[in-house]
Amino acid sequence: MSDTAEIESKFAVDGFAPVRAALAAAGGERLSRWFEENIVLDTADGDLRRRDILLRLRRDAxxxxxLKLPAAVPGNPAIKIRREIETGVGDLAALEAIFAALGYLPRLRYEKVRETWRLGPVLVCLDRLPYGRFVEIEGPAPDIAAAAASLGLSMAAATAKTYHDLYQDHLAASGLPPADSFVFTPQGRREALAESGDA
Structure with missing residues (x-):
């Protein structure tokens, strides 16, 4: 189990090739690449979302x-800080059934392909979502800024928004109605998993 302060920033990018090259040049270590399925649970009346609490089940490797608790330092548009409690689960279906019996049901689903690198004191995640590509840097705030600079990313372009919030921005910019879940089409999933290092 981990019980830590999650400190992170996200950056929208057009492609991952320049970031991968910068990570390699800076001595970064590639750790993993996985497809993730995420289920966000809540009560029927959205009590957790209303209180800015996230309860999530994730299937990756x-x-x-x-459980993510409300932001500790609200208002910073570039860096998100919140308490995160996380542990491994042997049987996600059983745990989902337990939560359902307690009134916590699936409210939204989202998917991504996540490639994770270690760069000194920070984790750098290259996240391919159905609506775009993002670099997420997690670690101490001063180290996030230093890592971003070494990767050619500007903190002026960083955001503390969640992927759900960024999806709402994407829908609004595309003239589409709000929606909660964002998952790949079967073809989109195959393409995301097959992307080469040049993508």
Whole structure:
């Protein structure tokens, strides 16, 4: 189990090739690449969302349950800080059934392909979502800024928004109605998983 302060920033990018090259040049270590399925649970009346609490089940290489508590330092548009409690789960279906019996049901689903690198004191995640590509840097705030600079990313372009919030921005910019879940089409999933290092 981990119980930590999650400190992170996100950056929208057109492609990952320049970031991968910068990571390699800076001595970064590629750790993993996985397809993730995420289920966000809430009560029927949206009590957790209203209180800015996230309860999530994740299936990637294994299974995890995560609880994210409200932002500790609200108002910073570039860096998100919130308490995160996470642990591995052997049987996600059983845990989902337990939460359902307690009134916590699936409210939205989202998917991504996540490639993770270690760069000194920070984790750098290259996240391919159905609506775009993002670099997420997690670690101590001063180290996030230093890592971003070494990767050619500007903190002026960083955001503390969640992927759900960024999806709402994407829908609004595309003239589409709001929607909660964002998952790949079967073809989109195959393409995301098959992307080469040049993507």
């Amino acid at each position: 294994a299974g995890k349950v995560t």
